[in-house]
């Protein structure tokens with residue numbers, strides 16, 4: 742079958758058969774979401790769906806998501822949550838719903854176009870080839886990179902956060918705070934989303950830690966991370982404090998088990 746330059750032929754099996762749900766938490770991402778969804782559906786992965794977990798964004802992201810759902814029937818699921826509860830809570834809800842909707846693989850990514858969609862087939866391919874339970878799009882393995890136009894303090898904060906958490910938890914993962922990754926559904930079920938306590942960004946570290954503690958194989962592939970396209974960061978002081986305390990809590994909890 743002939744395909745146009747913009748719609749490449751579906752990848753061969755088992756890629757094209759893989760039931761993937763990309764879970765995207767959103768808060769004020771109306772300007773970014775349509776492009777993200779368009780790019781994801783241009784990938785040669787016909788069984789890929791998108792789930793948007795929106796926290797009643799004042800900028801109308803929820804309505805934008807509904808329009809996308811109407812355009813791409815059966816490929817976009819929208820969760821309207823009552824208010825801003827943090828990225829971690831939105832992911833717990835969204836991933837739970839993705840599993841209920843029959844996902845075999847769950848991708849986590851930001852809405853702001855920081856995570857280039859072209860890496861999604863590579864994340865899946867690496868998972869299939871290595872038997873990993875979690876494949877992380879990593880900024881800190883050889884070949885990976887942070888956004889060049891990120892201010893120096895953001896680069897320093899990201900590097901410091903990774904160093905700090907790694908020292909405390911002793912994990913051999915280079916990008917522990919990464920937000921772009923693919924999971925096997927059975928690994929998410931094994932970890933148990935009801936065990937996750939994080940409200941904010943420390944969700945990422947908590948999930949990586951639990952995947953490791955449950956004995957699942959974790960592989961990292963390099964990605965180039967971009968500055969957000971439109972809108973503002975939701976990184977607040979509360980989020981930073983929770984991220985600083987979380988590793989201590991995880992360590993203490995795990996000692997008891």
Ligand SMILES: Nc1nc2c(ncn2[C@@H]2O[C@H](COP(=O)(O)OP(=O)(O)OP(=O)(O)O)[C@@H](O)[C@H]2O)c(=O)[nH]1
Pocket residue numbers: 765766767768769770794795796825826827828831850851852853855968969973974975976
């Ligand atoms: N549903 C929901 N989504 C959130 C919340 N906080 C952040 N997000 C989303 O989580 C993703 C990551 O948040 P960002 O603000 O981009 O965080 P960041 O990447 O550290 O910050 P920037 O680099 O400045 O963009 C984005 O898709 C946000 O819209 C929240 O409270 N609820």
Ligand SMILES: [Mg+2]
Pocket residue numbers: 851853855969
């Ligand atoms: Mg961002």
